[in-house]
Amino acid sequence: MNIHTRLQELIDALDISVLEFARQLGERRGEKVYHILHGRLKPRYDTIEKILLAYPQVNADWLLRGEGLMFKTLDSPSAAITTEERLRNVEYLLFQLNxxxxxxxxxxxxxxxELAALNAK
Structure with missing residues (x-):
């Protein structure tokens, strides 16, 4: 899964519009985010940093590399995740396991x- 897909999943999980997501990053319009989501632009470091500052519950490893859960765990001091976010984490883990x-x-x-073919010889 690429970062474009992960960003779309994050926006969906946060249950906000692309425009609202862009505004949380300090953008007036959503064009930059739309271009990133459609693969026309790659997110720059400052954009990733803005996402992680605006949404401290987001797991940076997941956002950057697709590793781990979308949201930080409960024992993390800056997690502050909701029950709904925990459920999304469980759903994501089940999807990965499947x-x-x-x-x-x-x-x-x-x-x-292959074993059957070898035994048949």
Whole structure:
């Protein structure tokens, strides 16, 4: 998943419009954010920094690299996440687990087929 997709997921999770998201970053209009979301621009460092300052509950590792949960955990001092955000985190983890399970199942099926072919010889 690329940063454009993660930004869209974040905006969706925050349940705000792109324009409101842009305004929280100090932008008057949403053009810059729209261009980022559609892949015409890549977010610059200052934009990422503004996002993390405006939304301290966002996990920087997730935003930058797609690693971990979208929102920080409860034991983080600046987390301040809501129950709804925790539910989104759980949903995201379940989605990741389902993807991994599907990949493991495909690998398992391939290995079984190879083993069956070897036994047939």
């Amino acid at each position: 993807e991994r399970m599907a990949l493991l199942q495909q690998t398992n099926d391939l290995l079984r087929a």
